[in-house]
Amino acid sequence: MQFLNGITLLLVYQLVGEVAVRLAGVPIPGPVLGMVMLFLTLWGRGGMAESVTQASTALLSHLSLLxxxxxxxxxxxxxxxxxxxxxxxxxxxxxxxxxxxxxxxxxxxxxxxxxxxxxxxxxxxxx
Structure with a gap:
């Protein structure tokens, strides 16, 4: 369940970034803005949740598939x-x-x- 929560959180940040870019009309990719927002959130919290750590580790282990x-x-x-x-x-x-x-x-x-x-x-x- 941790992985599912983590991947959902990552995808929500990507979606929010995409929506923000479309609404604001800024010339950067939505996933990049989502990643910046995720970074700022993690920085503000002082670390990553276990679910995000588990999801990101699983994604990185299969990076070659991308x-x-x-x-x-x-x-x-x-x-x-x-x-x-x-x-x-x-x-x-x-x-x-x-x-x-x-x-x-x-x-x-x-x-x-x-x-x-x-x-x-x-x-x-x-x-």
């Missing part, structure tokens, strides 16, 4: 993917490189900022 629809979609649209492989490949490569560069820059800036903040508290900045 990739089946994506694989089926690729097989269904294989002809279109084959026709447009150059732009798809370029988009994947460029987005990967841009993400890696942005992550590296953010990491460097954050590290310098943290070291600088530590130096102001009597520590040494080895920059």
């Amino acid at each position: 990739f089946v629809p994506a694989g089926v979609g690729m097989m269904v649209h294989f002809g279109r993917i084959a026709d447009e492989w150059v732009p798809i490949t370029l988009a994947l490569l460029l987005s990967t490189v841009i993400t890696m560069v942005a992550t590296a820059l953010i990491m460097q800036l954050t590290t310098r900022w943290l070291i600088g903040a530590g130096a102001g508290q009597g520590g040494r900045a080895d920059d």
Whole structure:
């Protein structure tokens, strides 16, 4: 019964997020808003209920099954993917490189900022 209560709670948050997005017209996915609301609720409570822990653990243990629809979609649209492989490949490569560069820059800036903040508290900045 714990699993059923937990999965119901997770689905209710997803539904509330979807309804809120549709009513407000905000340009984010409903499940993302639902997840943010769930996070804020759990943060406010100071932890997770046992039912949510059990449901989320069960869902995570079967996470690989969630990739089946994506694989089926690729097989269904294989002809279109084959026709447009150059732009798809370029988009994947460029987005990967841009993400890696942005992550590296953010990491460097954050590290310098943290070291600088530590130096102001009597520590040494080895920059």
